[in-house]
Amino acid sequence: MKKGIYIILMLTLAARFTFAQGTAGSNAKYEFRTLIDKPSAGILEKGFVGVSLDMLPMGVVISKIEVGVFENFSFGISYGAANLIGTGDPQWYKLPGINVKFKMIDEQLAVPSITLGFDSQGKGLYFDDLKRYEIKSPGFYIAAAKNFEIFGYLSLHGILNYSLENEDGDKDIDLAVGVEKTLGPQISLIAEYDLASNDNSGVAFGEGNGYLNVGIRWSVGSGFTIGMDLRNILGNKKLKEFKAVDRAIFVEYVKGIF
Numbered sequence: 683m684k685k686g687i688y689i690i691l692m693l694t695l696a697a698r699f700t701f702a703q704g705t706a707g708s709n710a711k712y713e714f715r716t717l718i719d720k721p722s723a724g725i726l727e728k729g730f731v732g733v734s735l736d737m738l739p740m741g742v743v744i745s746k747i748e749v750g751v752f753e754n755f756s757f758g759i760s761y762g763a764a765n766l767i768g769t770g771d772p773q774w775y776k777l778p779g780i781n782v783k784f785k786m787i788d789e790q791l792a793v794p795s796i797t798l799g800f801d802s803q804g805k806g807l808y809f810d811d812l813k814r815y816e817i818k819s820p821g822f823y824i825a826a827a828k829n830f831e832i833f834g835y836l837s838l839h840g841i842l843n844y845s846l847e848n849e850d851g852d853k854d855i856d857l858a859v860g861v862e863k864t865l866g867p868q869i870s871l872i873a874e875y876d877l878a879s880n881d882n883s884g885v886a887f888g889e890g891n892g893y894l895n896v897g898i899r900w901s902v903g904s905g906f907t908i909g910m911d912l913r914n915i916l917g918n919k920k921l922k923e924f925k926a927v928d929r930a931i932f933v934e935y936v937k938g939i940f
Contacts, residue, residue: 704907704936706899707868708834712936715748715783717860717874718895718911719805719817720841723797723827725785726750726936732758734934738913741768742806746781754785760803776810779803779819794828804847806924814847816924817893818856818881821845834864839874851884868901878918887924891916897932905936 703711705724713724715732726732728750736744744762751757758781764773779802789795800822804815823843830836839860860874873896881888897911909932919925 703868704899704901704903704905704934706864706870706901706907706909707866708864709867710864710870710901711905714837714862714870714872717839717858717862717872718897718913718930719893720839720843720858720860720874720876721783721797721799721801721820721823721825722839722841722860723785723795723825725754725783725797726756727938728753728755729940730936730938732934732936734932736762736805737767737931737933738806739928739930740807741765741772743767744779744803744805746779746803748781754788756783757781762803764807773807775808777802789827789829794826797825799823799825802846812847812885813849816887816919818845818847820856821847834866835862836864837862845880848880850881850886852880852882852886854880854883856880870899872897872899887920888918889920891918893918897930899932907934907936908932909934 703709705712705714714722715724726748730750732748734746742764743766746758746760748756748758760779762775766772781801783797783799785797787796801820804817804819806816808815820843823841825841827839841858843856856879858876862870862872864870876893878888878892882890894915895913897909899907899909901907911930913928915927917925
């Protein structure tokens with residue numbers, strides 16, 4: 683009897699995870715709204731809420747909540763701190779981040795989806811003297827994405843952005859590209875390359891190699907996605923303590939509320 687109950691329980695859990703969908707995999711229920719450090723053209727549908735956590739080195743934790751307010755329009759707020767995980771006092775960010783997205787064009791057969799947005803949330807430590815994050819916030823951006831049905835789905839992304847964090851003397855427009863490849867119904871691999879052209883002159887943190895980041899996402903429950911990222915693979919940061927490849931954890935939950 684106990685064995686039978688155990689088998690039924692395991693089959694129930696297996697069914698739950700087999701059909702559970704978040705933002706990853708070929709059966710994804712929701713669009714990718716970010717790659718790793720860069721925004722994508724994806725947007726929350728009207729009436730849905732997304733809550734996410736980024737856990738980064740130096741005990742950095744960034745939380746974000748987004749709401750699909752209208753059709754093709756979303757709004758979000760984020761906030762975080764360094765040393766939130768660890769010992770000693772947390773170093774709270776000076777201001778919360780604001781995230782606004784408007785999808786101008788929906789994807790069609792020969793046309794990519796195109797989204798305009800603003801995001802003031804950077805990542806990593808915040809440096810008061812330069813008024814910037816370790817990884818600058820995107821600021822104003824335009825993002826495009828196109829999906830192709832190739833052994834599941836292959837998605838190509840392009841992002842052009844202008845960050846307002848330019849007290850370091852580098853006011854250039856930045857460009858990034860990204861890719862997502864589904865591996866079965868629940869898992870996606872993602873990669874992005876940020877030229878970091880707005881962080882290679884003046885009092886720059888970058889050495890001019892750009893930031894190459896890769897990650898994996900897994901839909902583990904209804905609306906629930908987890909992931910792990912490897913960031914700064916090219917060792918682009920000048921400061922020794924930040925130069926190594928770092929690891930990060932991503933957690934996300936999406937649910938319809940109205």
